[in-house]
Amino acid sequence: MFKKISKHLVITLSIIVMAFFNIFAPYYITFIFPSSNKMIIGVDYYIDSEVAIAEDLEAMNIVGIKVIKIELLCEPNSLTDYTNNRTKVFFEQISFYDFKIAVKVMREDVWKLGYYLEHWGDKIDYIQVLNEPELIQGFGEGALLLDDEIFTPVRQIISNVTAYNVANNGNISMYTNFSPAFLLRTNIVQFYSNFTEIKFLGFDVYMDIGIQTTPFIDLALRRLSGRETIVTEFGISTLDENKKTEFVISGLNFFKAYGYKQCWLLYWNGQEYEISGTKLEVALKEWIKDNGA
Amino acid sequence: MEHKLKEILILGLTVTVTLYVLLFILNIYMGFFISYTYPLGYVLLVVSYLILVPIIVGAIDVITKHYVLGYSEKMSLSFWYYGIFYLLIYKTFDTLFMYFPFYVYMPVTFILSLLALGGASTMINNGD
Numbered sequence: 287m288f289k290k291i292s293k294h295l296v297i298t299l300s301i302i303v304m305a306f307f308n309i310f311a312p313y314y315i316t317f318i319f320p321s322s323n324k325m326i327i328g329v330d331y332y333i334d335s336e337v338a339i340a341e342d343l344e345a346m347n348i349v350g351i352k353v354i355k356i357e358l359l360c361e362p363n364s365l366t367d368y369t370n371n372r373t374k375v376f377f378e379q380i381s382f383y384d385f386k387i388a389v390k391v392m393r394e395d396v397w398k399l400g401y402y403l404e405h406w407g408d409k410i411d412y413i414q415v416l417n418e419p420e421l422i423q424g425f426g427e428g429a430l431l432l433d434d435e436i437f438t439p440v441r442q443i444i445s446n447v448t449a450y451n452v453a454n455n456g457n458i459s460m461y462t463n464f465s466p467a468f469l470l471r472t473n474i475v476q477f478y479s480n481f482t483e484i485k486f487l488g489f490d491v492y493m494d495i496g497i498q499t500t501p502f503i504d505l506a507l508r509r510l511s512g513r514e515t516i517v518t519e520f521g522i523s524t525l526d527e528n529k530k531t532e533f534v535i536s537g538l539n540f541f542k543a544y545g546y547k548q549c550w551l552l553y554w555n556g557q558e559y560e561i562s563g564t565k566l567e568v569a570l571k572e573w574i575k576d577n578g579a
Numbered sequence: 580m581e582h583k584l585k586e587i588l589i590l591g592l593t594v595t596v597t598l599y600v601l602l603f604i605l606n607i608y609m610g611f612f613i614s615y616t617y618p619l620g621y622v623l624l625v626v627s628y629l630i631l632v633p634i635i636v637g638a639i640d641v642i643t644k645h646y647v648l649g650y651s652e653k654m655s656l657s658f659w660y661y662g663i664f665y666l667l668i669y670k671t672f673d674t675l676f677m678y679f680p681f682y683v684y685m686p687v688t689f690i691l692s693l694l695a696l697g698g699a700s701t702m703i704n705n706g707d
Contacts, residue, residue, distance in 0.1 A: 304668065471617075
């Protein structure tokens with residue numbers, strides 16, 4: 287009887303241990319077999335005011351940032367609106383540098399996309415087709431969008447950008463980003479992967495648990511989509527600069543070891559996530575000098 | 580000793596090949612499952628992976644023991660319990676070696692799984 291109980295206890299414990307091992311071990315194994323590639327660093331940038339743009343771009347360039355992700359800011363119905371001017375100044379200033387520009391197109395921005403591309407399409411490298419589509423809120427309180435409500439704007443954005451590329455001999459690549467919640471809505475990943483225009487997918491990582499489970503979840507994303515993945519959002523909301531610096535730098539070390547070719551940080555300027563003017567800015571500059579592409 | 584090794588190899592080969600075949604089939608039809616009346620197909624995929632595959636593997640293990648190797652103990656009906664144990668042993672080797680090139684990963688994972696699953700299967704057979 288004792289032998290039988292012992293046997294079942296050993297098997298049950300082994301099952302639990304192996305289940306956790308399969309989820310978390312890849313994180314530690316990554317450091318045993320680190321990739322030696324260089325990584326491109328990007329940032330999310332909120333165009334706050336025209337006045338700060340030149341200074342911010344100069345600072346980003348000094349740090350070694352290569353990709354800047356912005357929101358689609360424009361007002362086609364009112365050409366004198368200040369949002370148009372902010373975007374105009376941004377793209378004027380960007381011409382002095384060699385940044386790649388990614389533009390995040392949200393569901394409510396679809397109707398503005400034609401105007402935006404017409405004016406600034408030649409300066410854009412990537413279009414993000416919605417933001418974490420699996421989590422977009424619907425009309426009801428707390429309700430998520432239904433599949434069809436996501437698919438329609440995705441088709442519209444891809445069709446608009448493809449038409450622009452064809453008409454203007456453009457070279458805008460499209461992608462989207464997912465949170466770990468895609469594991470519950472895998473059909474959305476599959477829907478995106480049906481479009482050859484979607485060149486890569488982004489994975490958004492937050493918190494320690496997010497970093498540690500990245501290999502497990504990223505593998506699922508790559509297998510489901512058949513696309514290369516990069517980190518499109520990574521940051522931490524804290525006012526403690528030491529904690530922020532330690533978290534971001536350790537995360538970057540892991541992503542580089544894992545083999546990601548790009549990691550885009552959140553945000554250059556923006557509340558508790560802010561990089562600009564913090565210790566992280568200095569640490570990031572050093573990190574990019576040693577590890578950046 | 581020789582008899583024991585033969586048992587380990589037979590059981591290991593049976594369980595490992597069954598696992599490989601079932602996971603290969605699931606992998607091929609993954610896209611179909613996911614797109615089939617979402618989320619119904621996806622639920623079926625998860626159920627297949629976590630419930631159906633272990634049950635089939637556990638059942639084949641028991642059948643092999645009793646009808647091929649002629650075990651005389653009472654037949655165990657804990658198919659899923661032993662099946663999920665075998666599946667996790669295989670997945671553990673898969674996780675450990677997936678960072679290696681395919682020509683290393685494939686044979687090493689197969690041989691280690693075969694030996695480990697065969698060993699585990701002979702040890703846990705007590706008819707319960």
